[in-house]
Amino acid sequence: MTENYLGKHILAEYYGCDKTVLDSVEAVENIMTEAARAADVTIVEKCFHKFSPYGVSGVIVITESHLAIHTWPEYNYAAVDFFTCNKNCKTELALENLKELFKADKFTSQLVKRGSF
Numbered sequence: 001m002t003e004n005y006l007g008k009h010i011l012a013e014y015y016g017c018d019k020t021v022l023d024s025v026e027a028v029e030n031i032m033t034e035a036a037r038a039a040d041v042t043i044v045e046k047c048f049h050k051f052s053p054y055g056v057s058g059v060i061v062i063t064e065s066h067l068a069i070h071t072w073p074e075y076n077y078a079a080v081d082f083f084t085c086n087k088n089c090k091t092e093l094a095l096e097n098l099k100e101l102f103k104a105d106k107f108t109s110q111l112v113k114r115g116s117f
Contacts, residue, residue: 006115007065007085012095014078016105022071022078025050029058031101036060036067039094041084064089078102083114 021027029048036043041062048058059068064086071078080098082091099107 003087003113004117005113007083007113008087008091009081009083009112009114010091010095010109011112012080012082012098012107012109014080014099014102014104014107015076016103017071017076017078018103019073019076021102022056022076023050023054023073025056025058028056028069028071031098032058032060032067032069034101035082035094035097036062038097039082039084039090041086041089067094078104 021031025048029046033043033046041064044061044063046058046060048056050056054073055071057070059066062084065083066081068081069078082094084091095107095109
């Protein structure tokens with residue numbers, strides 16, 4: 001039976017990350033771009049911002065929806081949202097890719113089905 005919903009929204013949390021990576025806007029943008037490529041989605045536009053004294057927020061708009069992140073280097077923590085209307089994209093691969101590139105000790109994720117009928 002086919003599930004009837006419009007999109008999947010994955011909320012992922014990464015713990016024990018490398019704080020130097022989390023505090024670099026360039027590194028975070030590159031890592032999120034790699035995750036988008038690993039998921040096999042189409043990037044439309046990117047916007048990332050470095051906060052003072054630390055932390056990075058950013059979003060990658062994809063034709064399938066978006067990937068967003070906010071980092072807390074002082075807690076070695078990153079929160080990532082991955083929303084897609086393409087149920088076949090490789091979100092699990094992207095999430096594992098992020099864990100590896102952020103050098104996270106662990107991550108958790110939950111799936112929210114958006115537009116369920």
